[in-house]
Amino acid sequence: MLVGISLETKQINSIKPIECAEEMSGYLRIVASDRCKLSFSKIFSYFAPRLRSYALKQMGNEALAMELVQDTMSNVWQKSHLFNSEKGSPSTWIFTIARNLRFDMLRKQRNRKEDVCSDDLWPILCEQTPDANEVSLDHQVTMDEIGVLLDTLPEKQKLVIEAIYIDGKSQQEVADEFDIPLGTVKSRTRLALQRLKEMLKDDD
Amino acid sequence: MISFHPKYTDLQAFSAGNCNTAMALMISAHLDMCQQCHHDCIDIQSELAADLFSLSTPTAPLDSQYLAMMSNITDLPVAKSIVNEAINTSIELDGKYFELPRVLRRHVKNTGNWSRLLGKVWQAPVELGDIGKANFIYMEKGGRVPEHTHRGSEMTLVVDGQYNDGIAEYDCGDFTIMNNQHKHLPHSEADDGCLVFTIVDQPLHFTAGIARLLNPFSHLFFK
Numbered sequence: 422m423l424v425g426i427s428l429e430t431k432q433i434n435s436i437k438p439i440e441c442a443e444e445m446s447g448y449l450r451i452v453a454s455d456r457c458k459l460s461f462s463k464i465f466s467y468f469a470p471r472l473r474s475y476a477l478k479q480m481g482n483e484a485l486a487m488e489l490v491q492d493t494m495s496n497v498w499q500k501s502h503l504f505n506s507e508k509g510s511p512s513t514w515i516f517t518i519a520r521n522l523r524f525d526m527l528r529k530q531r532n533r534k535e536d537v538c539s540d541d542l543w544p545i546l547c548e549q550t551p552d553a554n555e556v557s558l559d560h561q562v563t564m565d566e567i568g569v570l571l572d573t574l575p576e577k578q579k580l581v582i583e584a585i586y587i588d589g590k591s592q593q594e595v596a597d598e599f600d601i602p603l604g605t606v607k608s609r610t611r612l613a614l615q616r617l618k619e620m621l622k623d624d625d
Numbered sequence: 626m627i628s629f630h631p632k633y634t635d636l637q638a639f640s641a642g643n644c645n646t647a648m649a650l651m652i653s654a655h656l657d658m659c660q661q662c663h664h665d666c667i668d669i670q671s672e673l674a675a676d677l678f679s680l681s682t683p684t685a686p687l688d689s690q691y692l693a694m695m696s697n698i699t700d701l702p703v704a705k706s707i708v709n710e711a712i713n714t715s716i717e718l719d720g721k722y723f724e725l726p727r728v729l730r731r732h733v734k735n736t737g738n739w740s741r742l743l744g745k746v747w748q749a750p751v752e753l754g755d756i757g758k759a760n761f762i763y764m765e766k767g768g769r770v771p772e773h774t775h776r777g778s779e780m781t782l783v784v785d786g787q788y789n790d791g792i793a794e795y796d797c798g799d800f801t802i803m804n805n806q807h808k809h810l811p812h813s814e815a816d817d818g819c820l821v822f823t824i825v826d827q828p829l830h831f832t833a834g835i836a837r838l839l840n841p842f843s844h845l846f847f848k
Contacts (some may be wrong), residue, residue, distance in 0.1 A: 441680060458699045465695050470684035475677050491694050499704040509671060516674035520642040528646075536735070536754045537646055541728050542653045585724075592724065593658050593798075602626070603658065603797055607724060607785050608817060614715070614722050 441467075445511035446504075453501040461498055468515055469494055479523050489526065493519040517543060570620050578613035581606055627659050627798040636662060640669040647757040647824045650728060651780045651800060654822065657726035658798035718747060718763055723785045723820050736761065745818075746770055757824040764788055764819045769812030777826035779803045786819035788812060 445467065448460040469490055476486035496518045504514050521539035528537075571579055584595045592610070596603045631639070631652050638644035639652045656663045687695075713733040715722045725733065735752040742748045745768030751759040761784075764770070772791075783799045790809035795801065803809065813819035 456703070461699055462695060465691075465698075466687055468678060469691055469694070470687065471678050471682050474682065487690070487694075491698070494694070495698050495701055496704075498698045499701055502703070509667065510674070512674040512678040513671045516677055517670060524642045536732075536752075537650060537756060539642075541731055542649050543642075544727065591657055591727075593660055597660065604786070607797065610724050611722050611785075611817075615720065618722075 442510040442512065446506040449497075449501050449504045449506075449511055452498065453504070464497060464511070465494055468497075472515070472519055475519065476523070480526070485526070489519065489523055492522050496522070570617055573620070574613050574616060578609045578616070581609045582613045582617075585610060626796055627661070629793070629795065629799040629801050630659065630662050631655060631800055633665070636665050637669055640666045641673055647753075647759075647780065647826075650753075650756065651782055651822075651824065653728040654726035654782050654784075655798065655800045657728065716749070716761060718749075718820075721817070725784060726782075729784075729822060732759075739763070743770070744768060751822075753824070757826055759822065759824045762821050762823060764811065764813035764821075766814060766816055766818050767812070768818065769810065772808060772810040774805050774808045775803050775825065776805060779823055779825045781821050781823045784820045784822050786813060786815040786817050788819040788821070789814070 445464060448457075448463050451457045451460040452464070472490045472493055473486060476489040477483070480486045480489055493515065497515060504511065508514075521543055524539040524542070571582060574582065580599070581595055584590045584598065585592065590598070592606045593603060596606045599606075631648075635644060635648060635652060639649055644652070652662075656666060712730050714730050715724045716733055716736060717723075718739050732751050732753065737750045737752070739747045739749045742762075745765035747763040747765075749761045749763075751761065753759045762770075764786075779802070781795075781801050781803070783795050783797045785797050787794065787796050788811050789795070790811040792807065792809050
């Protein structure tokens with residue numbers, strides 16, 4: 422064999438899906454932390470041939486099918502740090518990547534204008550918000566100012582705004598957490614934002 | 626309280642990536658507000674994935690084409706983290722700000738100005754290219770749209786507030802599809818009014834009273 426890494430090509434029928442998921446999660450973690458090609462080869466040899474069957478069915482032609490396999494597995498290699506085993510199994514993660522890429526490939530083929538892309542419809546590969554340490558100084562100053570303004574809001578509005586804009590929760594999550602109707606979350610958000618906007622205007 | 630959800634078969638098509646783009650947009654926005662459907666879709670996805678990547682799927686040993694692909698892939702660098710571009714997360718009407726579901730935020734920049742449709746009903750068109758004719762429609766408290774039916778289908782998602790259409794009461798997050806079987810008369814009695822997002826594929830058809838005079842022109846608005 423030409424490559425310097427051994428490939429797992431034999432069938433491993435004796436293990437159960439759940440064990441397979443744990444094993445693959447482990448490999449993904451090592452790929453993310455060490456860029457380990459051997460671990461990637463284990464993931465690749467399991468998923469790539471199975472992806473090809475899916476891609477052939479979806480794209481209807483060998484070249485496009487292999488393009489979809491390659492794009493999907495490239496995403497796995499390049500974005501392994503975004504995989505979160507608490508949110509689902511490696512199979513589900515890789516399936517959603519393939520589904521999104523396929524959606525975009527088909528739209529492109531039909532020359533659709535790119536006003537809707539798969540990452541908007543199914544947000545899986547986007548990081549939620551940049552890390553706190555990536556926030557620029559300018560941004561930080563504004564955040565501090567807003568922090569002061571936030572403290573002047575009524576407590577109920579402040580809690581909702583913090584949960585949404587600082588913790589990055591969805592309005593529904595906030596409603597569940599505080600056990601209040603979604604409509605109330607919305608009206609509190611609206612009132613708070615209006616108030617903040619007025620205060621910022623007065624500052625200028 | 627959300628009482629109107631997409632059909633389960635539509636959630637399945639959405640999760641598989643097989644539904645049309647207008648429907649996908651609506652379902653994605655609904656999921657942002659509806660934990661129940663959100664969880665259903667997560668379950669559907671993992672079932673689809675489990676089928677697809679089943680251990681028992683027979684596969685041939687990797688040939689040289691796969692080996693070449695793999696070595697191309699492992700030559701690629703790690704993806705740089707993308708800082709999300711700052712986009713408007715709400716739309717404004719008359720000093721009121723309405724937070725939008727994630728998937729609709731990208732379309733704020735393609736949303737035209739608000740214009741008064743009738744009485745207390747406002748409309749802002751959203752340019753979605755080939756996907757369909759979309760609008761934000763806002764009913765002030767006491768605002769009503771004359772009774773109408775649809776030549777094609779109309780998908781509606783309540784983004785904020787509540788309205789009633791003579792058939793049922795809708796709260797934020799509710800998703801409905803109306804077609805020519807349905808005749809309805811939407812109006813809102815909510816203090817903050819009601820904002821909905823709609824996609825229609827044909828003009829509305831007014832069915833009662835003086836509003837029938839609008840029919841020849843209905844393609845000018847609501848579409």
